[in-house]
Amino acid sequence: MNRPLRISVAGILHETNTFAPGLTRLEQFQGEWSEGWDAFRTRYAGTRTSMGGVLDAAAGHGAELVPGLYAAATPSGMVNAAAGEALLEAVVSSIDPAADGLVLIMHGAMVSERHPDYEGECLKRLRARLGDGFPIAMTLDLHGNISPDMVRHADVIVGYDTYPHIDMYERAVEAFDLLVRTIRKEIDPVRAFGHTGMLVVPQGMMTEEGSMKEVMDRAFEMEADPRVLNVTVAGGFPYSDVPDAGMSFVVTTNGEPELAAACAEELIRMAHERKETFNVSYAGPKEAVAEALSQPEGPVILAEGSDNVGGGAPADATHVLAELVGVRQKALAVICDREAVQEAFRLGIGETFEGRIGGKSDSLHGEPVAVKGRIRLMFDGAYRHVGPYMTGQRADMGRTAVVECGSLTLILTEKRTAPWDAGHVLSVGLQPADFKIIVAKSAIAWQAAFGPVAKHVVNVDSPGCCSANLKHFHYDRVVRPVYPLDAEPMPRMGP
Structure with a gap:
């Protein structure tokens, strides 16, 4: 093939917590919605995102990039049926069937009211429109719940290798490279899928230490074999109650299915x-x-994983906040409370805010807590990531107010904000290193924001839809037996 390749790129990205309150609707994807070349390039050029990786990889290969629709929403509850269908139809129809191949950017743990395996459904519809011979490379989050249908219908699957996720750019470049080699008939990717029958909480998936690092290191050793094209280690997302939830592996080799199966x-x-x-x-x-x-010194991170915004939690849990009111050392917490922000903006900078904040999503995440303090700052909440996680990515906290309640500083936001980047604190003129205590509504990903300054970490056990105690949840769909809900895991191979 002498002409430049034409490569499509599209995707839908959402991590769905089926235990979280409320439904996720189409308007929640509008904050990150890109259609066509100009919009895609304007939003993602120069960013260390999956989309930025695709842009740079296309330029490196001299390929013409043909963007379709890419949309994403902050992790949250079940995607309602209407939104799920609208997104599927829009993404599938946005792909140019005359392209040479497709890079599909998805999460792996998206669930709608109609489709428990949303990514698998998307791939099946793409195959129905584009045909079985159309090359597709898919990128997935490390927390993806991979299904046999995903493995069956994607030629190449490349998952993130890091948690916190700081390699999405590199994995998108890798997926693009493998797609190009597939199109040019330089490789014949075949895949083996292995599911552990284990639900692992996010706190157990940090890739720089412990058992997850050992498994990941072995995967890297396997990839050193020239016959092995990629090994994806997916820790899974235990807060999606779907049949395929849990830790799994996809091994892709160059035409050697037995080797792929043995590695899995x-x-x-x-x-x-x-x-x-x-x-x-x-x-x-x-x-x-x-x-x-x-x-003896701070900052000390109180990792409130049960209210993990990156896992779909409401970001308004008050179990830890209630213990910080009146604390005599400097503490910082971010709470999503639209009503409180509206009141702060009504009052204005320098005025006294007095009211009950947080605990308004449901009873699981605590009751509202009474606070009183001076409104120090208000702004529109828009910033860009400055750290290693998706560097340059736009973020939006909605209208935001900083309220100083004695030694406790509160950042009140209209929109849920995951602590993936220090920009959510720096953007309001605060320095993380100035605080003895920082509450991070996150399991592990907070390390990309606060890891460089943290002196100590305490994992907090509190109620919430992302609790590390999985026996708090009632599972209806996950395949049983599954560890730790049952005594022993039941592994399965596929597709």
């Missing part, structure tokens, strides 16, 4: 041998605050 089986054995080590220790909110105050 070995990784399953490794995970089973370490199943108990994926757990972590926790302290209750009162004990966690006491431990933080006892540390």
Whole structure:
């Protein structure tokens, strides 16, 4: 093929927490909605995102990029049926059938009221429109719940290798490269899928230490074999109650299915041998605050994983906040509370805010907490990522107010904001290093924002839709037996 390749790119990205309150609707995807070349290039050029990686990879290969629709929403509850259908129809119809191939950017744990395996459904519809011979490379989050249909209908699957996720740019470049080699008939990608039958909480998936690092390191060793094109280690997302939830592996080789299967089986054995080590220790909110105050220096991160915004939680849990009111050392917390922000903007900078904040999404995440303080700052909440996670990506907290309540500083936001980047604090004129205690509504991803300054970490055990104690949840759809809900995991191979 002498002419430049024409490569389409499109996708829908959402991590769906089926235990989270409320439904996710189409308008929640409008904040990150890009259609066509100009919009795609304007939004993502120069960013360390998957989309930025695709742009740079296309330029490196001298390929013409043909963007369709890409849309994303902050992790949240189940996607309602109407939104799910509208997004599928829009993405599938946006692909140019005359292109030579497609890079599909998705999460792997998206769920709609109609489709428990949303990514698999998207791929099936793409195959129906484009044909079985149309080359498709898919990128997935490390927390994807991979299904046999995903593996069956995508020629190449490339998942993130890091948690916190700081390699999405590199993985998109890798997927693009493998797609080009597939189109040019330089490789014949064949895949093996292995599911561990294990639900692993996000706190057990940090890729720089512990059992997850050991499994990931073995995957990298496998990739050193020239016959192995990619090994994707997916920790899974335990807060999506779907049949395929849990840790799984996809091994892609160059025309050697037996080798792919052997590698997947070995990784399953490794995970089973370490199943108990994926757990972590926790302290209750009162004990966690006491431990933080006892540390000789800060910042001490109180990782409130049960209200993990990146896992779909409402960002208004108050179990830890209630213990910080009146604290005598400098503490910082971010709370999503639209009503409180509206009141702060009504009052204005310098005025006294007095009211009950947080705890308004449902009873699981606590009751509203009474606070009183001076309104220090108000702004529109728009910023760009400045750290290693999706550098340059736009972010929007909605209207935002900073309220100083004695030693406790509150950042009140209209929109849920995951602490993936220090920009959410720096943008309001605050320096993380100035605080003894920082509440991070995150399991692990907070490290991309606060890791460089953190002196100590306490994992908080509190109620919430992202609790690390999975026995708090009632699962209806996940394939059983599954560890740790059951005594032993049941592995399965496929597709």
